[in-house]
Amino acid sequence: MMRSPEVRLFQAYWDDGTLDLLAGGAVVLMGVGYMLELFLAEVIVLPLALAVWAVLRKWLVEPRAGYVEFSRRRRERTRHELLATVAVGAGVLVLFLALVVLVRGGTAVLGAYVDALPALLLALLAAVTGMLTRAWRFAVYAGVLAVAGAGTVVAGTGPGLALVVGGLIVWGVGMVLLVRFLAASRRFEASE
Amino acid sequence: MAPPVVPEVDGFLHEPARLRVLAFLAMVDAADFMYLLRQTGLSRGNLSVQMGRMEEHGLVRASKREVDGRLRTTFALTEDGLTALRGYKETMHRILAAIPD
Numbered sequence: 155m156m157r158s159p160e161v162r163l164f165q166a167y168w169d170d171g172t173l174d175l176l177a178g179g180a181v182v183l184m185g186v187g188y189m190l191e192l193f194l195a196e197v198i199v200l201p202l203a204l205a206v207w208a209v210l211r212k213w214l215v216e217p218r219a220g221y222v223e224f225s226r227r228r229r230e231r232t233r234h235e236l237l238a239t240v241a242v243g244a245g246v247l248v249l250f251l252a253l254v255v256l257v258r259g260g261t262a263v264l265g266a267y268v269d270a271l272p273a274l275l276l277a278l279l280a281a282v283t284g285m286l287t288r289a290w291r292f293a294v295y296a297g298v299l300a301v302a303g304a305g306t307v308v309a310g311t312g313p314g315l316a317l318v319v320g321g322l323i324v325w326g327v328g329m330v331l332l333v334r335f336l337a338a339s340r341r342f343e344a345s346e
Numbered sequence: 347m348a349p350p351v352v353p354e355v356d357g358f359l360h361e362p363a364r365l366r367v368l369a370f371l372a373m374v375d376a377a378d379f380m381y382l383l384r385q386t387g388l389s390r391g392n393l394s395v396q397m398g399r400m401e402e403h404g405l406v407r408a409s410k411r412e413v414d415g416r417l418r419t420t421f422a423l424t425e426d427g428l429t430a431l432r433g434y435k436e437t438m439h440r441i442l443a444a445i446p447d
Contacts, residue, residue: 159369159373160373163370163373163374163385212414217380218380218384219380219381219384220377220378220379220380220381220382220383220384220385221377221378221380221381221413221418221420222374222376222377222378222381223374223375223376223377223420224374224375225373225374225375226375342384346389346390
């Protein structure tokens with residue numbers, strides 16, 4: 155199905171790769187945090203990445219891509235979707251813990267799956283980001299992180315490695331997109 | 347007198363560069379010059395001339411405001427611009443409908 159021009163314009167807004175780069179880098183750092191047992195990193199890395207992304211967007215992307223304010227309808231829709239998905243995400247987490255701890259009973263079952271939980275939650279976050287930005291590659295990242303999370307349960311490597319591997323893939327795609335964006339900007343400036 | 351079967355097109359809006367810019371501005375609340383330059387593929391000189399002419403016609407409005415400590419000029423479609431664009435769309439629908447398959 156052909157997407158509307160407004161949706162394609164909104165999607166293109168996220169195609170510079172900075173969000174992927176920062177999100178991927180944050181996931182790698184979270185993985186390293188797990189490996190080195192620096193659990194403070196899990197808490198601060200994502201908000202920090204978001205703040206750095208806003209700065210990077212302003213100083214690197216906007217001077218080249220320009221500035222746009224999307225329609226109020228689009229902004230309100232994004233806000234509503236964000237609130238809804240945060241609620242759904244929290245519900246899924248509570249449900250997951252309830253099922254594991256209460257229904258299937260016992261910490262042994264929780265122990266088997268708990269290593270996958272960080273990657274699965276980040277996969278959920280990636281899926282939400284994909285929905286909010288309409289950049290569907292984030293749905294692919296969600297799949298990568300989910301598979302990496304499942305891999306930790308099978309391989310018993312702990313959550314850190316899954317995050318490092320998944321994060322590196324996201325970071326790599328972000329780097330490719332950013333290099334392409336900067337090259338396209340250079341070509342555009344040269345043609346002016 | 348009955349209205350013409352094939353309506354007359356607004357010649358000012360029908361110009362490809364202007365129509366392209368107006369269509370972009372109809373999708374967003376506001377955009378700066380660089381964004382329109384990148385999205386429309388027009389040359390800097392052409393876009394500058396077209397923005398000036400559309401502003402004179404009251405179709406777009408330029409606003410200067412400070413965002414993050416920097417003075418930013420953004421362009422937005424005016425109410426008259428939106429009305430004119432909708433009228434143009436309706437006219438084109440009627441003209442295209444007159445063309446047999």
